[in-house]
Amino acid sequence: MSSIQxxxxxxxxxxxxxxxxxxxxxxxxxxxxxxxxQVFEERGVIVFEGVEPSGQMQLAISDVxxxxxxxxxxxxxxxxxxxxxxxxxxxxxxKSKATIVELDGKPLIxxxxxxxxxxxxxxxxxxxxxxxxxxxxxxxxxxxxxxxQLYGAIDPELRRSIEGHNILYRFEPDSEIRFSKPKNLxxxxxxxxxxxxxxxxxxxxxxxxxxxxxxxxKVLHVSPWMSVGIEGKEDAEGNQLLEAVCQQIWSKxxxxxxxWSPTDMxxxxxxxxxxxxxxxxxxxxxxxxxxxxxxxxxxxxFEKGGKGHAVLETTV
Ligand SMILES: [Fe+2]
Numbered sequence: 001m002s003s004i005q006x007x008x009x010x011x012x013x014x015x016x017x018x019x020x021x022x023x024x025x026x027x028x029x030x031x032x033x034x035x036x037x038q039v040f041e042e043r044g045v046i047v048f049e050g051v052e053p054s055g056q057m058q059l060a061i062s063d064v065x066x067x068x069x070x071x072x073x074x075x076x077x078x079x080x081x082x083x084x085x086x087x088x089x090x091x092x093x094x095k096s097k098a099t100i101v102e103l104d105g106k107p108l109i110x111x112x113x114x115x116x117x118x119x120x121x122x123x124x125x126x127x128x129x130x131x132x133x134x135x136x137x138x139x140x141x142x143x144x145x146x147x148x149q150l151y152g153a154i155d156p157e158l159r160r161s162i163e164g165h166n167i168l169y170r171f172e173p174d175s176e177i178r179f180s181k182p183k184n185l186x187x188x189x190x191x192x193x194x195x196x197x198x199x200x201x202x203x204x205x206x207x208x209x210x211x212x213x214x215x216x217x218k219v220l221h222v223s224p225w226m227s228v229g230i231e232g233k234e235d236a237e238g239n240q241l242l243e244a245v246c247q248q249i250w251s252k253x254x255x256x257x258x259x260w261s262p263t264d265m266x267x268x269x270x271x272x273x274x275x276x277x278x279x280x281x282x283x284x285x286x287x288x289x290x291x292x293x294x295x296x297x298x299x300x301x302f303e304k305g306g307k308g309h310a311v312l313e314t315t316v
Contacts, residue, residue, distance in 0.1 A: 004032055006039055009047060009256060015146040016045040016256055033064050044272045045144050048265045055087050061265050062129045062291040069125050069294035092286045099175050100189040100282055107188055110140060110286050111279025113177050114249055115225035117270050117316055120171040120205050121308050126295030129267045132260035134287035139280030145253035147219035147272050153252040162245050163210045166231040167222055171199035171312045180224045180246030195312060203306020206231055208299050219272050224249055271297045
């Protein structure tokens with residue numbers, strides 16, 4: 001009998017699992033590691049509950065899924081590059097370096113629209129493992145939506161229209177969402193990072209709007225944030241189609257919003273899920289640690305044989 005306990009993330013969701021009983025000892029068992037990978041493949045998101053809240057444990061859990069993609073630049077704050085390589089932090093502590101938005105009249109820090117990580121890149125990392133260090137007393141939830149569920153949920157005519165198209169992406173600040181920008185979103189303070197200036201000089205990345213997993217399931221995998229158009233269809237009609245798809249991502253997703261506990265760690269499949277952050281009052285500190293699992297689904301490329309820039313593979 002397995003030493004870990006697996007149950008659904010929530011009974012009404014077609015994705016996600018919770019796993020209890022994970023510790024250093026259980027992670028040494030090859031059968032447990034295989035079981036966890038199988039759950040990940042089938043469910044797309046795993047919340048590990050009741051785990052030791054340490055960087056070492058975050059690395060030990062990450063190691064179950066594959067090697068880390070090291071973040072190669074100094075722009076991303078590393079937790080401790082000697083003892084914990086590959087663990088990066090996203091913090092709202094320094095407000096001068098953060099984007100602060102106002103949504104429906106409320107100021108929010110750490111707000112992020114729906115996206116998948118590294119969409120502006122040709123290579124798409126396999127997964128991210130998140131842990132909360134400072135948790136806002138309200139807000140600051142991380143949301144997840146399933147591309148398989150979305151593929152089935154969007155309007156059939158829209159699905160037929162978008163399937164077969166590729167989406168163009170460019171690294172842009174969260175304040176510059178072009179498609180399905182929420183009404184009543186206002187920018188109070190923009191992230192002054194020079195990353196955005198670098199991004200403007202680079203080729204755009206291209207990813208299919210829909211792709212098929214080894215399992216045969218189709219995934220609607222469109223990131224409203226950073227999408228700039230449809231390849232070969234950068235006209236009014238194409239923009240209208242992408243706008244409609246992005247709007248349906250917001251309206252037809254059956255999302256899960258994770259309320260963090262210090263003893264949670266969470267992994268998501270970056271080839272299947274999209275995620276967002278609900279944001280919190282700027283007066284609350286919010287600090288997350290993340291590792292990035294290396295990998296690629298092999299379907300992304302840069303326009304005109306262009307190249308990316310390691311500086312962009314930062315926090316999203
Ligand atoms: Fe992200």
